Amino acid sequence: MTESTSHRFSDQEIAAVYRAIRERRDMRHFTDAPVPAEQLARLIGAAHDAPSVGFMQPWRFVRVTDRAIRVALHDIVETERLATAEALNERADEFMRLKVQGILDCGEVLIVALMENRERHIFGRRTLPEMDLASVACAIQNMWLAARAEGLGMGWVSLFDIAAVQRLFHMPADAKPVAVLCLGHVERFYEKPMLQEEGWAQRLSISSCVDENRWPAPLADSDE
């Protein structure tokens, strides 16, 4: 294993990677302090370093700098928030008390979308065409971790009508928005995932998510 040992980062570097993974949070509370352009470029660069199925690099980013567009985007999300509450039935009131986005508050808003003309990419997608989304999610997770290390918060908002966002940004019909990213400075990072802090859902035990050679038996939710 000598050859592998040489690929290992230093203990300090390994700890830093695990720290970013552990302390990253899906943020909804932001201050309006700006994000410098070169910092934003580093974060998008981190996204672009993600793996992608068949190396198709399906991620596209639209940076929202026009205030009117940001307000329109907020309205689209607010409409879907109400529709989601209605769909949640008995949990509607509980849901409506949660903060689900920081679009009007945060330093930067980005749309992340799947590119057009994806059907010609077959490698790794013949039986799982949705692997393009998996690649985009890996890119967003890279950004999330890099932002956390740099002291910035990020939130992934997926409460929106797809056609409305496509229209707002004049997207081709076969491009698909999958994220409204809120990015920026924060007063504090949540100690636990906000939905856990707020009691929306509990942390599953790892053991209930893993098994050997067979499907893990579904267990009751439990605190770790």
Next chain:
Amino acid sequence: MTESTSHRFSDQEIAAVYRAIRERRDMRHFTDAPVPAEQLARLIGAAHDAPSVGFMQPWRFVRVTDRAIRVALHDIVETERLATAEALNERADEFMRLKVQGILDCGEVLIVALMENRERHIFGRRTLPEMDLASVACAIQNMWLAARAEGLGMGWVSLFDIAAVQRLFHMPADAKPVAVLCLGHVERFYEKPMLQEEGWAQRLSISSCVDENRWPAPLADSDE
């Protein structure tokens, strides 16, 4: 911005996070050196620290320790490799020369799947039900980066018939396998993504993936 500055990791920690992001590779070449159980547990723990839509934690892991199951899994992937080659038409020969998996060689094989009973999770999924997959991809990206920091390679294989993998692991009908992960020690990490090294696809310029307030105009592929 003083409050945000205090959330920033040290310069060394930030560099470590970016190093993991930059040097992570989708690996297909492995040695058969084993992965210690506690190291595997750390990596699955990193996955479990991922964000998830509505905190639903939809990821399930099956560790393949039975050699016969590993061989059966390899056969399923090989069948799909041939089907993909046929679908690729004029690029079939080029595709068949690429190594697409290391299932029989690597130290550990894991199946990652979307859990059963997902339809009751509506938060963030009413218009985008596929956000469950996005969460699982974020979890896998966490593992990928942690593994790279620890000097281990990982590959995400998505060439398989879904029903065949479901049957092999006796999954509930509404659970869905999305990844065969090959994990283990490697002789070397590819300097660039393997499909870029092999000429399968070129790296896009970042500028062709980003625009402001509007959809980025599609550009020809180019080296960065």
